[in-house]
Amino acid sequence: GRRHGNAAPLHFRERRGRRLVIRKWRQNLFRFYSRCCFPRVTAGMKPILLQGHERSITQIKYNREGDLLFTVAKDPIVNVWYSVNGERLGTYMGHTGAVWCVDADWDTKHVLTGSADNSCRLWDCETGKQLALLKTNSAVRTCGFDFGGNIIMFSTDKQMGYQCFVSFFDLRDPSQIDSNEPYMRIPCNDSKITSAVWGPLGECIIAGHEGGELNQYSAKSGEVLVSVKEHSRQINDIQLSRDMTMFVTASKDNTAKLFDSTTLEHQKTFRTERPVNSAALSPNYDHVVLGGGQEAMDVTTTSTRIGKFEARFFHLAFEEEFGRVKGHLGPINSVAFHPDGKSYSSGGEDGYVRIHYFDPQYFEFEFEA
Numbered sequence: 001g002r003r004h005g006n007a008a009p010l011h012f013r014e015r016r017g018r019r020l021v022i023r024k025w026r027q028n029l030f031r032f033y034s035r036c037c038f039p040r041v042t043a044g045m046k047p048i049l050l051q052g053h054e055r056s057i058t059q060i061k062y063n064r065e066g067d068l069l070f071t072v073a074k075d076p077i078v079n080v081w082y083s084v085n086g087e088r089l090g091t092y093m094g095h096t097g098a099v100w101c102v103d104a105d106w107d108t109k110h111v112l113t114g115s116a117d118n119s120c121r122l123w124d125c126e127t128g129k130q131l132a133l134l135k136t137n138s139a140v141r142t143c144g145f146d147f148g149g150n151i152i153m154f155s156t157d158k159q160m161g162y163q164c165f166v167s168f169f170d171l172r173d174p175s176q177i178d179s180n181e182p183y184m185r186i187p188c189n190d191s192k193i194t195s196a197v198w199g200p201l202g203e204c205i206i207a208g209h210e211g212g213e214l215n216q217y218s219a220k221s222g223e224v225l226v227s228v229k230e231h232s233r234q235i236n237d238i239q240l241s242r243d244m245t246m247f248v249t250a251s252k253d254n255t256a257k258l259f260d261s262t263t264l265e266h267q268k269t270f271r272t273e274r275p276v277n278s279a280a281l282s283p284n285y286d287h288v289v290l291g292g293g294q295e296a297m298d299v300t301t302t303s304t305r306i307g308k309f310e311a312r313f314f315h316l317a318f319e320e321e322f323g324r325v326k327g328h329l330g331p332i333n334s335v336a337f338h339p340d341g342k343s344y345s346s347g348g349e350d351g352y353v354r355i356h357y358f359d360p361q362y363f364e365f366e367f368e369a
Helices: 015-036 038-042 174-179 296-301 360-364
Strands: 047-050 057-062 068-073 078-082 088-092 099-104 110-115 119-124 130-135 140-145 151-156 164-170 184-188 193-198 204-209 214-218 224-228 235-240 246-251 255-260 266-271 276-281 287-292 311-315 321-325 332-337 343-348 353-357
Touching: 057 099, 057 332, 057 343, 068 099, 068 343, 068 353, 078 110, 110 140, 110 151, 119 140, 119 151, 140 193, 151 193, 164 174, 164 193, 193 235, 204 235, 204 246, 246 287, 255 276, 255 287, 287 332, 287 343
Parallel strands: 099 140, 235 276, 276 332
Antiparallel strands: 047 353, 057 068, 068 078, 078 088, 099 110, 110 119, 119 130, 140 151, 151 164, 164 184, 193 204, 204 214, 214 224, 235 246, 246 255, 246 276, 255 266, 276 287, 287 311, 311 321, 332 343, 343 353
């Protein structure tokens, strides 16, 4: 047995003495923790850890007020949390495959989810009741409510012999839901859509493609209004600014780029040395946060520096990086700023969602050009 000081082997000692030794060891351990570890934990940003998924996070989304955070993953679970303390409010149960996308309407009455089970589903946010089931021929990759919450759009993958489509449904017309027939369907013959959002005033949608193209589709006619190609590889994420005048894209070509929402004119580029899976714009400051990292299967075959999985903060105007936040054990798949700009969240390949509240130093920080 293992010896404790000059005493006999621990398991040969009488029971009373052994209990004494263990109790003493526990006290010493606590004293060590209180002296060494607690100050380190309380320094810096303290994240709230959300554990509600068994698989990798695919998307996280705040509602407009920011009191709720919706999370989806490569499991069939759709979770909603109180963002202020990380308490789980509820779960929307019904999907049978990985859930790729989630969105909430303007007044948080309805939630929309798209899944690899070939369906897009509409939920009552408060009760968790499923209101509509829209079946598709392939996986639903992106989805979203328009500004008024009356029209939904979603895109399907190019797989199993079916091409990529963007479908539009008007929720005010029950016959469209009952017959599973959208009022407009736009075919995408070239590369499939990997991310899409509604443009300003709900007049168009902005879609990013597998080949790196950006297209603006009219929500009335379905025609391509503007088309640009600034990225060389797949666009993983598109997120609008608070006033919808700009949006930021995240791409596998190791960059995130800022564009004008109306003209799709390229404004800024934020460069990293690894694929960018998600990017979000701060509502208060000229800051953008990037999340990414080498794909999980490639991590062991690349340099350790590239495999790191921090959230990275860049200045919007100067394109300079000014901060990093560690924490995730795998690539970050989705990032989102709280609508008040005082915190941000990230969801990773490790299945965790982390809510970070910013320190006072963040708000006092001034970038020196």
